[in-house]
Amino acid sequence: xxxxxxxxxxxxxxxxxxxxxxxxxxxxxxxxxxxxxxxxxxxxxxxxxxxxxxxxxxxxxxxxxxxxxxxxxxxxxxxxxxxxxxxxxxxxxxxxxxxxxxxxxxxxxxxxxxxxxxxxxxxxxxxxxxxxxxxxxxxxxxxxx
Numbered sequence: 352x353x354x355x356x357x358x359x360x361x362x363x364x365x366x367x368x369x370x371x372x373x374x375x376x377x378x379x380x381x382x383x384x385x386x387x388x389x390x391x392x393x394x395x396x397x398x399x400x401x402x403x404x405x406x407x408x409x410x411x412x413x414x415x416x417x418x419x420x421x422x423x424x425x426x427x428x429x430x431x432x433x434x435x436x437x438x439x440x441x442x443x444x445x446x447x448x449x450x451x452x453x454x455x456x457x458x459x460x461x462x463x464x465x466x467x468x469x470x471x472x473x474x475x476x477x478x479x480x481x482x483x484x485x486x487x488x489x490x491x492x493x494x495x496x
Contacts (some may be wrong), residue, residue, distance in 0.1 A: 352431045352466060356388040357423040359415045361401070374405035383414045385454040387462050389431065395462025397454040409450040417451040426455065431466060434459050 362382045369378040381402035387395045401411030422441050429437050437459070441452055464474035472479055 352389045352391055352393070354387055354426050354429050354431070355390045356386075357418070357426050358386040358388070359418050359423075360384040360386065361411050361415060377402070381411045383411050383418075383450070383454055385418060385458045387426065387455075387458045389462060389466075393462060393465050395458040395460070395465060397456065397458030397461065399450040399454040399457075401450065403450070407447075407450050409448065414448070414451045414454065417445060417448045418455065421445050421448075422451055422455055426459075431459070431463055434463065 360383070362384065364380040364382060366378055366380065369376055371377070379402070380400055383399050383401040385397040387397075389395075399414065401409070401414050404410050421444050425440050425444060426437055438452070438456060441455065445451075460475070461471050464471040467474065470479060
């Protein structure tokens with residue numbers, strides 16, 4: 352299975368109340384999504400928060416440009432089995448840009464899990480959580496806690 356297409360998307364998720372921190376007020380989460388499509392039609396998705404310039408130095412246009420102009424071309428045509436070599440070439444191709452690299456890596460993992468027909472959490476060795484939103488559990492450490 353080879354990567355046939357790399358696509359980038361941007362979404363602005365408005366926050367009802369927003370929040371403030373040392374870098375100012377955040378009223379929206381500016382997300383960047385990467386979609387990898389394999390030659391058999393399977394799709395893997397990756398996502399990073401784009402408006403964290405104060406933390407990573409990246410912004411959504413920069414993440415998308417790095418994916419489009421530098422990292423995406425390194426991925427096209429590569430076998431899903433080449434993940435390590437591809438990520439190494441991405442590291443050599445551009446310094447920093449960790450958000451762009453992370454989004455691509457997440458999409459690659461998602462695609463690999465879909466190839467074997469399991470949820471990504473299971474492919475990574477974790478267990479599926481039945482519910483996230485509205486749940487009363489705050490935190491769990493260890494088995495059976």
